[in-house]
Amino acid sequence: MAPESTAVYVYGIVPADVEPESHATGVGDCEVAVVRHGEIAALVSPLESDRPLGTPEDLTAHEKLLDGSAAVSPVLPLRFGAVMTDTDAVENELLEANEEEFRAALVELEGRVQFVIRGRYVEDAILRELLDENAEAARLRDEIRDKPEDATRNERIALGELINQAIEAKRTEDTSKVVSELEKLEAMVNQRQPSHEEDAVHIAVLVESARQAELEGMLRQLISDWDGRVELNLLGPMAAYDFVTKRAPEG
Known part of the structure; x- marks a missing residue:
């Protein structure tokens, strides 16, 4: 039994x-x-x-x-x-x-539901963008090209740090762009921590169900704007975990 x-x-x-x-x-x-x-x-x-x-x-x-x-x-x-x-x-x-x-x-x-917007940089595209914009990163990249790792260890570390800092700055800028668009939908926004070093956007949004089509339209425009640069996904609708999740008392 x-x-x-x-x-x-x-x-x-x-x-x-x-x-x-x-x-x-x-x-x-x-x-x-x-x-x-x-x-x-x-x-x-x-x-x-x-x-x-x-x-x-x-x-x-x-x-x-x-x-x-x-x-x-x-x-x-x-x-x-x-x-x-x-x-x-x-x-x-x-x-x-x-x-x-x-x-x-x-x-x-x-009348509200949660969605999650996730975007990840396309590695080759974001590296080209960063190297085009950062002369020091481009110099270091040229310095280590075709040379043994042991002989260029310090340069490789410096380049890695520059790239990480640049991606953080890009993430902040791109996330702000998405948040500005979401504000037009009168949505509540919760910026999540990146789950991957190449995350561009990771946002939970609470929006009126009736405005789901507007949200999807906004994402389609961003996907078009960032074509080949950021892979964007919209997850949901889902329960409002990021906004009102509670803990039950110990039973």
């Missing part, structure tokens, strides 16, 4: 009138349910109390459920791995204890 599920996994907070899709599943392929309190509710699923969490499959299930919900309703996501003892704890210790805060957050999220 399978061990009894004595814990509850909590995904996020939604309006009380939200109903999960039939046969919607979450972590561990368990069926998703709703715990309600007044005008707010929590999306939950049962969890074996001794089951370890943290696999890539768990994270994917967590995000898939929240992102799917965010497409049709405001969702206040909880951090991955939010576990409470039972549904009474979810209602009393999470929903009731934070009712006003959660209601206000859901009102703020009504």
Whole structure:
């Protein structure tokens, strides 16, 4: 016999009138349910109390459920791995204890969704651009060309530092350009840390769902402007992880 599920996994907070899709599943392929309190509710699923969490499959299930919900309703996501003892704890210790805060957050999220804009420099193109603009970098590049690494170690280090500094400056400039465009959409913006040394842009944006087409049009124009220089991607819509993610109390 399978061990009894004595814990509850909590995904996020939604309006009380939200109903999960039939046969919607979450972590561990368990069926998703709703715990309600007044005008707010929590999306939950049962969890074996001794089951370890943290696999890539768990994270994917967590995000898939929240992102799917965010497409049709405001969702206040909880951090991955939010576990409470039972549904009474979810209602009393999470929903009731934070009712006003959660209601206000859901009102703020009504009609809005998050997207992530990611851009990475095309290596050959950005190097040409930097060498064209930086005479010292070009001199060092010529200095080490066709020479052994051992004989040009200091020059190679200096060139690497110059390139890194130049890419940081380019990243700041290009990110500012994207943020300026996003401000025209009255969007909320969260600049993420680069995840790669050649990242050009890494931004989370919270925008009205009705303006998604405008956002996509803006990205298409940037893709055209930066053709061959930056590879741009738009991820989403998704739950507003960068703006309102909360942590559940220890259950």
